[in-house]
Amino acid sequence: MLSRVADSLFWISRYIERAENIAREIDANINLMLDLPDEERNWDPLIQTVGSNDEFYEKFGEATIENVMDFLVLDEENPNSVISCIAKARENARCVREIITLEMWLHINKFYHRLRDKAIKDELLNNPHDFCTEIKIFCQLYVGIQEGSMSHNEGWNFSWLGRLLERIDQTSRLLDVKYYILLPNVSMVGMSLDIVQWNAVLKSVSAFEMFKKTYSNVTPQNVAQFLILNKEFPRSFIYCLEHAEKALKRITKDKELIGQKSLRLIGKLRSKLEFSTISEIIQSGLHETIDEIQIALMEIDETIRKEFFSF
């Protein structure tokens, strides 16, 4: 498979995964704000995960819902807005138009044209929840169409690998911004505010229902344990790493030397987390652990790029 093609397939799914996460986080945050209307600057953490606060306030001045939606969803100058993600996914899809299936391409192309429609802004502001739902469904449908229409070949594995790495990246950013909520001062533990916030975090990664089936108590430790170490939840760190490692093994199966370094790095990070307990992680600092994971992820990304995409 052409390196450029593998690169594009890897990035299409990353961008679509990213768009889905943004939509879900917006939705969860709107929901949160309805419960905590008095909280100030409650969009800041989200703006920070998607772009930068400085950029936002410089451009828009005030964090009204209109401005925030504009910045996070429709601002083509913000490289991480939903529309930018979809545009980049679509550009990559055009580059590999002859590799992916017609259904996959039609799905992306139609949605791209829909987002670029002039009337879209009113629709978004009239009902942000519905609009976020539409974005989420678009992304989930894409995954489903790919799953059901594309052969599970090397290209598919690159695509799946991209999706998993993006998931860890997104979840880790979210946790990093919210870690202070998960690890509050001793004096704040048990206040009702926390529960609302934790629920919002869980909903942001669509983990709410599955969490409830695993734990009866919403404690910071449980939430962190679920999102980092649960082997069954498809957005936890350990799940994503395990499956990314498997995808990479399938990719390198018939290649003698290529990809060995990527494989080693991913395996190293996976085993490090696999043999940690949540108490150890919290003891050494959640923020510090996430920092380490993010640095390791960046190295993995860079190594994959060098070994497979541009040499």
Next chain:
Amino acid sequence: MNILNYDPQDFYDELFIEQGKVRSCAKALISTITKMPDGELQRRQKAAEASFMDTGITFAVYGNKESTEKIIPFDVIPRIVDAKSWEPLEKGLQQRTYAMNCFLNDIYGEQKILKDKVIPEQLVKTCIAYRKECDGLKPPRSIWAHITGTDLVRDKDGTFYVLEDNMRCPSGVSYVLQNRRVLKQTFPQVFSKCAIRSVDAYPTKLREMLKYLAPDNIDEPNVVVLTPGIYNSAYYEHSFLAQQMGVDLVCGNDLVVQDNKVYEKTTKGLKQVHVIYRRIDDDFLDPKVFRADSVLGVPGIFDAYKSGNVALANAPGCGVADDKAIYSYVPKIIKYYLDEDNIIPNVPTYVCDNEKDKKYVIENIAKMVVKAVGESGGYGMLVGPQASKNDLEEFKNRINSNPRNYIAQPLISLSRVPTLVEGNFEGRHVDLRPYIIQGKEIYVLPGGLTRVALKRGSYVVNSSQGGGAKDTWVMSKQKNEGEDNVK
């Protein structure tokens, strides 16, 4: 809007002999159209256009941020060519393509045709597309012009003429295949009733030809399509053809040259490439040989080609044969190499480089169509009878200051086809571009791109100048005549 009320006026109409009188090849179609409820045809046309947009069958519009992609306007009423008219076209195109290839072999070889003074040497050597780097070069299987798109027009009396030869990456064949897909959905009854020749074989024929070019002793040659990338206006076509042929679509960056061999970069390392269908102009192909500032090409690819390790289609340098000034010599070229008369006539052409011709053109400019020899896409062109006084003066000056750059032809009163215009049927002028593949044998695609000038009265069919496209139906012999379905 009854199509039987359509008035062909004083033109050759491809579907009507006169008002209410349908050509026999078009009877099944017209009968189907008359039976459709009002607005149905328009609805189908809109659906077709939406499907082109969704599928991304678009071309890039430069310098327009809002809508960077557009579909080529599509008209749902096809142009029909009966078997009897097609036969000489097919033969004539084969003849012409074969002769042009002889010409290219000669020009970059022994140059007999110049020594025999059939064509002035200076005219050939001053062609913009003449590549001195190709002198003495022998391309694989001695083929230069692998894919040709020849523009044909039909005059008032129904005679077909060759208007232009295109050998530099002629585009549009993907529209032929896609237009056909849409029309099969639009008029299924007509397809089952008439024997319309299929165009589906094109990608297979193209792939066969490309494989034929591979160096000897290669069992499974690796064929690729080389594109300038997604911002190129014909990108859709590049990707479509690669997909239909089942070969890789590559950009310049995907290829490297080592030891005069071309490789593609894959996730398993480097893989050798044997044949390249390149959709990049000569100028940008190899920064080491042609334009040094090209970032689209592959450094070293020309040397690899010269060493015989990779085949390029079309061959670099083949553009000399489609220069508009060389065009006027094509009948002589055919006679010289084949000792035959040309089957499809040329449009009479005045080469301004020739003093006598120039004088005639300047005096009669208001009656002529003037074209810059190296331009394409309808740019650098004057339609005398439709031009303003200023434009006429301007072109006189241009011709006088650079006569080599201009040719002129009488205005051909292009044939017309009924076209849907705001719910009515109106005649619009068309040309026809069939595609010819030259490999082991010469294959002429039965059909081609019918380009239509959508502006009322306009003779310029290029998509960059407001042109659209129609499907072209070539009827096969057996069922063509006789069926009379219209009362």
